[in-house]
Amino acid sequence: MAVAARQEHAIERLRQLQEGGPRLYSRWSDRAWRLVCEGPAMRLWDAIAGTPGAEQSLEDYLLLAREAVGLQYVTASEPADLTPGLGRSFLTEALCDVAPRLLGSVQPPLRAGALIALWNAGEKLNAKPVWLNRYLAARLRELVDLGAFEAFLVRVIGEGVDEGPLSSWEGPYTEIAVDTALADPWFLPGIMHLATPAIVCCHDRRRDDRQVAVLLRRRDAGGPLCLGATPCLDQAGGGIEHKLSMTQQAAVVNAAAISDPVEVLASRTGFAAVAYQLSQRIHVVEAAG
Amino acid sequence: MKTTDVVKDLLSGRAQTTADLKVHLTARDGASLQDKFRQAYWWIVNNAVITPYYDVEFGTTKRVGDGKDQIELPQDYAYSSYILLPLLTLMTRKRALLIGAPGRGKTSIAVMMGLLAGYTHEELKRAVQHGHPQLTVSDLLGSPLPSDLVKAETPEQIKVSWRKWLTMRVKVVDEYNRIPTKTQSALLSLLSEGYAEMFDQFVDAGNAAWFLTANDDQGGGTFQVIDALKDRIDVVVRCTNFNSRWLETLVTRVESGKSPESLVPRDIVFSPEELDRAANEIRVIGFPNDVRDAMGFFLGQLDFCRMASERFEYKNKDTLHLAGKKVAAVCNESCPLDKNAHLCTQTENGVSVRVFLTAIHYAKALAYFRGNSQVGLDDLRQLLPWILHEKLVPNPQSAFFDREERQHLLMDRVSWIRRMWDTSTAQFAAHEPIRKRILPLRTQIELGLEGVKAGEVRSRMSLVLDVLNDLSKKTELSGPVYEDLVQLKSIYSRYQNYLNWVEKT
Numbered sequence: 001m002a003v004a005a006r007q008e009h010a011i012e013r014l015r016q017l018q019e020g021g022p023r024l025y026s027r028w029s030d031r032a033w034r035l036v037c038e039g040p041a042m043r044l045w046d047a048i049a050g051t052p053g054a055e056q057s058l059e060d061y062l063l064l065a066r067e068a069v070g071l072q073y074v075t076a077s078e079p080a081d082l083t084p085g086l087g088r089s090f091l092t093e094a095l096c097d098v099a100p101r102l103l104g105s106v107q108p109p110l111r112a113g114a115l116i117a118l119w120n121a122g123e124k125l126n127a128k129p130v131w132l133n134r135y136l137a138a139r140l141r142e143l144v145d146l147g148a149f150e151a152f153l154v155r156v157i158g159e160g161v162d163e164g165p166l167s168s169w170e171g172p173y174t175e176i177a178v179d180t181a182l183a184d185p186w187f188l189p190g191i192m193h194l195a196t197p198a199i200v201c202c203h204d205r206r207r208d209d210r211q212v213a214v215l216l217r218r219r220d221a222g223g224p225l226c227l228g229a230t231p232c233l234d235q236a237g238g239g240i241e242h243k244l245s246m247t248q249q250a251a252v253v254n255a256a257a258i259s260d261p262v263e264v265l266a267s268r269t270g271f272a273a274v275a276y277q278l279s280q281r282i283h284v285v286e287a288a289g
Numbered sequence: 290m291k292t293t294d295v296v297k298d299l300l301s302g303r304a305q306t307t308a309d310l311k312v313h314l315t316a317r318d319g320a321s322l323q324d325k326f327r328q329a330y331w332w333i334v335n336n337a338v339i340t341p342y343y344d345v346e347f348g349t350t351k352r353v354g355d356g357k358d359q360i361e362l363p364q365d366y367a368y369s370s371y372i373l374l375p376l377l378t379l380m381t382r383k384r385a386l387l388i389g390a391p392g393r394g395k396t397s398i399a400v401m402m403g404l405l406a407g408y409t410h411e412e413l414k415r416a417v418q419h420g421h422p423q424l425t426v427s428d429l430l431g432s433p434l435p436s437d438l439v440k441a442e443t444p445e446q447i448k449v450s451w452r453k454w455l456t457m458r459v460k461v462v463d464e465y466n467r468i469p470t471k472t473q474s475a476l477l478s479l480l481s482e483g484y485a486e487m488f489d490q491f492v493d494a495g496n497a498a499w500f501l502t503a504n505d506d507q508g509g510g511t512f513q514v515i516d517a518l519k520d521r522i523d524v525v526v527r528c529t530n531f532n533s534r535w536l537e538t539l540v541t542r543v544e545s546g547k548s549p550e551s552l553v554p555r556d557i558v559f560s561p562e563e564l565d566r567a568a569n570e571i572r573v574i575g576f577p578n579d580v581r582d583a584m585g586f587f588l589g590q591l592d593f594c595r596m597a598s599e600r601f602e603y604k605n606k607d608t609l610h611l612a613g614k615k616v617a618a619v620c621n622e623s624c625p626l627d628k629n630a631h632l633c634t635q636t637e638n639g640v641s642v643r644v645f646l647t648a649i650h651y652a653k654a655l656a657y658f659r660g661n662s663q664v665g666l667d668d669l670r671q672l673l674p675w676i677l678h679e680k681l682v683p684n685p686q687s688a689f690f691d692r693e694e695r696q697h698l699l700m701d702r703v704s705w706i707r708r709m710w711d712t713s714t715a716q717f718a719a720h721e722p723i724r725k726r727i728l729p730l731r732t733q734i735e736l737g738l739e740g741v742k743a744g745e746v747r748s749r750m751s752l753v754l755d756v757l758n759d760l761s762k763k764t765e766l767s768g769p770v771y772e773d774l775v776q777l778k779s780i781y782s783r784y785q786n787y788l789n790w791v792e793k794t
Binding site for chain 1: 312
C-alpha cells in the first residue's frame with residue numbers, strides 16, 4: 001500500500017510539474033520535456049529505483065530539468081539531441097548524461113547536493129566564455145564519481161588554462177591524430193588559433209560558420225582530445241602569445257618533418273596542430289622536450 | 290583568479306538544499322529586460338492573439354507580384370503593430386487607442402498588457418472601465434461615503450472612496466466613445482493631469498499605461514469625443530480582422546475551454562520594479578542628431594502655409610484656422626509651390642509639441658525593444674504613421690490627391706504618412722548643404738553670449754545675415770526653408786537684443 005501510495009504521489013507530482021511548465025515559461029516546449037522524461041529521466045529512475053528517497057531524487061531532478069527546458073538551456077526535438085555527444089553545453093551533458101549515469105552511486109542523503117552542484121555549475125557556465133563551457137562539457141565524460149565533482153573541475157580547468165612549461169622543440173616527436181569527423185561529419189580542418197594555451201579552435205576550410213575545438217594534452221596525460229563543434233572560441237585573453245612566430249613555426253615544421261601541411265599552429269608549449277589537404281584529422285605533434 | 294576560487298564560484302548558485310534535503314531553486318535574476326519584452330511579444334503572437342499581419346518591417350524588402358497588387362517580404366525582423374504598439378505603450382506608460390470593429394480583440398490585448406504588468410485576470414476584469422451613456426463621474430472616480438456626507442460640516446471631513454482602478458499601472462477604458470461628455474471631462478483630467486479631485490481631495494493616478502478602445506476610426510459612437518481627450522492619445526492601434534486560415538487554433542481553444550489570458554507564463558510577467566527599470570533604460574537610449582534632424586525636417590514642414598499671411602511669422606496653418614478657413618482655400622494655383630513635391634499641401638494641420646515628445650519616446654522604446662542602443666531612421670519610419678494617425682488630417686482638395694493612383698492614400702492613413710516620410714527623407718538629403726551652413730551658426734549661439742564683445746557680435750550677425758540673404762533670395766520658400774529662416778531670424782534677434790543691451794550698458 002505504501003508503495004502504491006508513493007507511486008500515486010510521484011505520478012501526481014509529475015503531472016503538476018508538467019502542467020506548471022507552460023504556466024511558468026514562455027518558451028516551454030512540450031516535446032523537449034517529453035523527450036527528457038522518456039530519455040534521461042527514465043535512465044535516472046532505472047539507476048535509483050528501489051533505493052531510499054528515490055522518488056524525491058527523481059522529483060528534484062525533474063524540477064531542474066523543467067527549469068532547463070523552460071529556459072531553453074536544454075533543447076531537443078528528437079531523442080538523439082539528448083544522447084551524450086560532442087558539442088553539447090555543460091548543462092545538457094550534466095542533466096542528460098552525468099546525472100543518470102552517476103546519481104545512483106551517490107548516497108541518498110547526498111543526491112540533492114550532487115544535483116545542485118551540477119545545476120549551479122551548468123547555469124553559471126552559460127554566462128562564461130563559450131570555450132570553458134564546451135571544454136568542461138567534453139571532459140564531463142571522464143567524471144566517474146559525483147562526490148569528487150569539485151576536485152574534478154579544479155583539475156580539468158587547470159589543464160585547460162595551464163600554460164605549461166615552455167618547450168625547446170627538441171625531438172623526438174610523436175603524432176596523434178584527432179578525428180574531427182566525430183564532431184562534424186563534413187568538417188575539413190583549416191585555419192587555427194589558440195583559445196587558451198591548451199585549446200585550439202580550428203575553422204572549417206570550406207564553411208565559414210563551423211569550428212571544432214581540440215585540447216592539447218600530453219600523451220602521458222591522455223593525449224589530445226576533440227572537444228566537439230563550437231562557435232568560434234575567441235582568445236581567452238591574457239597577454240601571453242603562445243603561438244610561435246612564422247620563422248619558428250617553419251623551423252618546427254622542418255624539424256618534425258611535417259610535410260605539405262595546409263595549416264600549422266605551433267605553440268610554445270611544444271604542440272603543433274597540423275591540417276593536411278585531404279584529411280579530416282587534426283594531427284597533433286608533440287615535442288619531447 | 291585561482292582555479293579553486295573559480296570552481297567555488299561555479300558551484301554557488303540559485304539551486305540550494307532545503308532543510309529536508311530537497312532541491313530548491315530561487316528565482317532567476319533574469320535575462321535583460323529587452324529580451325523579456327521580446328519574449329513577451331513572441332509569446333503573445335504565438336499563443337494568445339492570432340495575428341498574421343506583420344506590418345512593421347525592418348531592413349530591405351523583396352517584392353513579389355507585379356502591377357498594383359504586390360507583396361513585400363521583409364528580409365529582416367517584422368512585427369505586428371497590433372501587438373507591438375500596445376507593448377511599447379506598456380513600456381513607455383503612454384496612451385494607446387485601440388480601434389477596430391467589435392470582436393477584434395481590442396479589450397483582449399489591453400487586458401493582456403495588464404496581465405504582463407502582474408495583475409490577475411480577475412483584478413483586470415473588475416478594473417476595466419466600460420463606457421456607456423449612463424456612466425457618471427462617480428462611477429468613474431468614486432464617491433464619498435454617504436455617512437460622511439451627512440455628518441460633515443466642511444468638505445475636508447468628507448472621505449472619498451476612490452475607485453481601485455485609478456491607481457493601477459495599467460488602465461483600460463473600454464469604448465471610450467460611449468462615455469457622456471461630462472464624464473469625458475473627468476477622464477480627461479485624469480489622463481492629462483494624472484490625478485482626480487473630489488471634495489478637495491486628490492488621488493494620484495501614478496505613472497500608468499492607458500489603453501482606450503473605440504469601435505471605429507472616427508471616434509463617434511454615442512457621444513462625440515472631445516478634441517482635448519483625442520489629443521491626449523499618443524498612438525493608435527488598428528486591431529486586425531481574424532484570418533480564417535488559423536481556425537484550427539480557435540477550435541482547440543473552444544475544446545480546451547481555456548483562454549490565453551489564463552495561461553500567461555510567469556517568466557514574462559513584469560514586476561513594478563522591472564517596469565520602472567525598463568522605463569529608465571528606455572530614456573537613455575540614444576537619439577542621434579541626424580535622426581533628430583530628419584524627424585524635425587519632416588514634422589516641422591507640415592504646419593507651413595506660404596499663402597496664409599504676408600507676415601513671415603504667421604505663414605502657418607494656424608493662421609488660416611483662426612480665420613475659419615481651410616488649407617484648400619489658399620492651397621491652389623496662386624501658391625507657386627509644386628503640389629507634387631511639397632508636403633505642406635497634403636495636410637490640413639501641423640503637429641504639436643506633444644507629438645514630437647511622443648515620437649521621441651516611442652522611438653526610443655522601439656529601439657530598446659529591438660536591442661539597439663540608439664534610435665534609427667527606420668524606427669521612426671515604422672512608428673510615425675501610428676503616432677500621427679489621428680493627429681494629421683489630410684487636405685483632400687490638394688492637387689496632390691488628384692491623381693488616381695494617390696486616391697487610396699486618403700483612405701489609408703498609414704500608407705499616406707509613411708509615403709510622406711519617405712518623400713521627406715529624400716528631401717532631407719538634398720537639404721544637406723543648407724543645414725551645413727546653418728549648423729555652425731547655431732552651435733555658436735548655443736555656447737552663450739557671456740563676455741562676447743559688441744564687435745564680435747556684429748561680425749556674427751553679419752554672417753547670419755549672409756545666410757539669411759542667400760536663403761531668402763536663392764531658394765524657394767518651402768516648409769523646410771521656412772523653418773531654417775525662422776531659426777536664423779531667431780539667432781539674429783538674439784544677437785540684436787544682446788547688442789542693444791551691451792551698447793546701453
